[in-house]
Amino acid sequence: MPFGYLITTALMAVLVVFAVAPARPRQSSPMRLSFWLGFLVNELPFLAFYVLAASTALAIGQGDIANPVGWIGLGLAVLATVGLVVVVLRAVRTGAAVDEALNAAGLPARAPRRLSLRVFFWPFAVPHPDGIEAFADGVLRPASPLRRPPRAPGPVTESSGSPGRGRAERR
Numbered sequence: 269m270p271f272g273y274l275i276t277t278a279l280m281a282v283l284v285v286f287a288v289a290p291a292r293p294r295q296s297s298p299m300r301l302s303f304w305l306g307f308l309v310n311e312l313p314f315l316a317f318y319v320l321a322a323s324t325a326l327a328i329g330q331g332d333i334a335n336p337v338g339w340i341g342l343g344l345a346v347l348a349t350v351g352l353v354v355v356v357l358r359a360v361r362t363g364a365a366v367d368e369a370l371n372a373a374g375l376p377a378r379a380p381r382r383l384s385l386r387v388f389f390w391p392f393a394v395p396h397p398d399g400i401e402a403f404a405d406g407v408l409r410p411a412s413p414l415r416r417p418p419r420a421p422g423p424v425t426e427s428s429g430s431p432g433r434g435r436a437e438r439r
Contacts, residue, residue: 270332270341276323277344280316283309284351313355320345320352 286306293300309316324345332338367377 270327270335270338273323273327273332274337274341277320277341277348280320281344281348283316284348284355287355288351309352310355313352313359317349317352320348
């Protein structure tokens, strides 16, 4: 019996439900478990899809779909995949809403962007090699090469005879 496949798909289906239709309590705080479970799938829907696809491929490869527990797991995987499509479609439509809000605030709209294939293969954000600095006005800007600390040419060593008593210097 493929109970491992059923547990995996049921867990992913619960995460997708929290992402698609989050609980709306009277009082809410960022420490709600349902928020964090939905947040994970909402931010990385392709990674959640890959987990579902890999576990389904493994179950099919091992012949675990041939019994009722396998069919239930497959049904949950299909429903979770439909939910992930809803999450991605919502995310694609947010660009226009952000541009509209920026225009309403008197700010310029974002530069037009295409959907990159990178999100399908590596959905994690990659930091910019130059880095980013936060300034007092709250604006994030690329780090200036003049403000960056110099890189050390070698290891830090003690210059006097006893450890902990001398000043550290670079070689």
